[in-house]
Amino acid sequence: MESSSRHPAGSSDTKHRRGGALDSYGKGLPALSIATVVVITIALALVFFYAPLEAEQGFLQKIFYVHVPLAIIALCGFVIGGVFAALHLRTRDSRWDMRSYVAIHMSLIFGVGALITGSIWAKGSWGHWWVWSEPTLVSFLIVFLLYATYQPLRFAIEDPESQARYASVFAITAGAFVPLNFIAVRLSTAYLHPRVLGSTSNLPPRMAFTFLVSLLGMSLLFVTLCKFELTAKHVRAQLRALRRLTDARAGAHSSAGWAGEAPRRRPRSAAPTQLPATRMSAHITGRPGS
Amino acid sequence: MAAVVVGELPALPLHTAGKYVAGAFVVVFAIVLIYVAIMAIRLVRIERQLGALLEQERASEPEERDAPRAESTLA
Numbered sequence: 001m002e003s004s005s006r007h008p009a010g011s012s013d014t015k016h017r018r019g020g021a022l023d024s025y026g027k028g029l030p031a032l033s034i035a036t037v038v039v040i041t042i043a044l045a046l047v048f049f050y051a052p053l054e055a056e057q058g059f060l061q062k063i064f065y066v067h068v069p070l071a072i073i074a075l076c077g078f079v080i081g082g083v084f085a086a087l088h089l090r091t092r093d094s095r096w097d098m099r100s101y102v103a104i105h106m107s108l109i110f111g112v113g114a115l116i117t118g119s120i121w122a123k124g125s126w127g128h129w130w131v132w133s134e135p136t137l138v139s140f141l142i143v144f145l146l147y148a149t150y151q152p153l154r155f156a157i158e159d160p161e162s163q164a165r166y167a168s169v170f171a172i173t174a175g176a177f178v179p180l181n182f183i184a185v186r187l188s189t190a191y192l193h194p195r196v197l198g199s200t201s202n203l204p205p206r207m208a209f210t211f212l213v214s215l216l217g218m219s220l221l222f223v224t225l226c227k228f229e230l231t232a233k234h235v236r237a238q239l240r241a242l243r244r245l246t247d248a249r250a251g252a253h254s255s256a257g258w259a260g261e262a263p264r265r266r267p268r269s270a271a272p273t274q275l276p277a278t279r280m281s282a283h284i285t286g287r288p289g290s
Numbered sequence: 291m292a293a294v295v296v297g298e299l300p301a302l303p304l305h306t307a308g309k310y311v312a313g314a315f316v317v318v319f320a321i322v323l324i325y326v327a328i329m330a331i332r333l334v335r336i337e338r339q340l341g342a343l344l345e346q347e348r349a350s351e352p353e354e355r356d357a358p359r360a361e362s363t364l365a
Binding site: 058059060062063066067070109112113116117120121123124221225228232235236239242246249250 | 340
């Protein structure tokens with residue numbers, strides 16, 4: 001993702017910093033997409049043709065190479081969303097809010113994948129779709145449900161600035177909860193769920209290599225989809241800004257005696273808004289249009 | 291050479307576990323596919339909105355050209 005340097009409020013490049021038209025989220029996206037496809041193809045080949053069959057579970061254990069990376073990336077995405085939210089509160093740059101939103105949004109999608117693949121694995125391995133006594137499953141579900149409230153929270157707040165601020169506070173709090181939850185589960189006594197990372201991991205080298213390639217593939221998929229989402233949202237924001245300009249011009253003509261449409265109001269949305277420079281600077285300095 | 295490589299590779303047993311493994315991988319593939327479909331729908335919407343905006347701009351161009359003449363006539 002793009003890096004963002006900190007500039008003093010009201011500097012000459014404030015407009016650019018606040019999500020100006022010159023920003024590009026799609027930079028490097030084609031190369032990243034190709035890399036993702038290549039790594040995931042290699043990972044699939046390794047899973048089915050290189051990694052040995054596990055002694056106890058046999059072929060069923062192949063689900064491990066898709067389920068565990070999905071779960072790890074989803075949890076990491078939630079934490080990254082919290083870090084971006086902290087950067088948003090620190091810099092007041094709406095682009096960090098956008099990144100935080102996209103990271104959490106994508107982690108929820110990955111979380112759905114982890115829950116479904118986990119259920120399928122549980123059914124094949126334990127004979128049940130879900131085991132409520134297993135702390136790893138339940139804790140992941142709690143984290144998932146916690147983040148499932150993120151978008152309704154955003155949607156409930158109409159003012160874009162308040163929405164971004166409250167959402168950032170939520171993302172930081174929930175992001176801190178994720179590693180705490182992970183540690184709590186580790187400390188629990190039940191070890192029915194297989195351990196993947198840490199000293200208890202006893203993966204043979206071939207399995208470990210395949211797992212790491214799968215994890216890399218999932219990470220690349222996460223970053224690629226995040227960049228796609230960011231690019232799409234940025235294009236939509238630019239389109240809205242262009243329409244506002246056109247409407248404003250039409251409105252000026254209308255007031256001068258020419259027919260024009262009334263300015264359109266932005267529909268209520270859970271997605272972040274890249275605020276116009278004047279409004280953001282007014283928010284920072286407390287002076288309108290400064 | 292190929293025989294050696296194939297001999298080294300584990301077999302793909304098609305016993306009962308196969309349907310679960312296939313199900314898990316299909317779910318992930320389906321999620322990515324659904325996401326791509328949603329992105330495609332969004333892209334079509336953006337294209338339509340951009341087209342409408344362009345049409346609006348083209349339609350307003352003659353009015354803008356006529357505007358100074360109208361003012362000078364009034365003056």
